[in-house]
């Protein structure tokens with residue numbers, strides 16, 4: 458495994474490492490089951506899951522991942538009991554208040570994707586602060602998907618483009634894949650090379666559906682609170698063993 462050895466903490470320099478995926482996106486699943494297996498309330502699973510979040514951010518940064526997207530709260534998660542929703546909101550606030558300064562000093566940039574309008578003012582303002590404080594950082598781009606849902610994201614982008622067409626600023630024929638991509642919350646972020654889902658579930662659950670069109674998927678049986686550096690490395694090793702063809706013929710077959 459080639460690790461970047463120049464000590465650089467710069468995203469563009471680290472992206473030159475061919476064996477490290479440029480963008481890893483993670484569906485952090487299994488917090489509830491982890492807690493239930495121990496006779497604990499589900500919220501304890503989220504609390505432990507938060508510790509995994511902190512470890513994996515540091516590890517991904519060290520490994521030279523350029524962009525790490527974490528599915529932290531989906532637009533469907535509002536359906537959970539109010540107490541659990543409140544706990545998850547509190548955890549996000551705690552994370553930003555506790556970790557922002559340290560992540561900033563580690564050159565981590567924070568980007569938030571998802572709908573902000575439905576969020577409480579204090580949460581929206583903390584998310585905005587995290588982005589503003591770190592926007593010039595050139596290390597790992599930590600993308601927090603919060604109140605995020607892929608279908609809503611696509612509908613929102615279509616509406617923005619339709620309004621531009623209605624105002625006469627854009628011809629419908631000018632709408633193409635690149636323009637739609639540039640109108641999503643993820644504008645400017647490369648598509649994920651690797652999507653990891655923990656806990657053995659094998660679904661996309663409304664996560665980055667447009668962006669993951671050609672991503673590799675690794676489904677880890679490990680519950681998110683138990684997911685550690687070794688499990689992350691194992692997922693990257695599995696990714697490196699795959700041949701990505703992007704709809705083409707692929708190097709091995711093409712060479713025949």
Ligand code: FPP
Nearest residue numbers: 485486487488489490506507529548549552
């Ligand atoms: C899925 O487990 C996990 C979530 C819905 C929340 C994930 C949140 C965190 C790990 C902490 C917050 C992170 C940040 C960056 C603020 P589940 O509850 O669906 O587990 P289950 O399928 O076992 O019930």
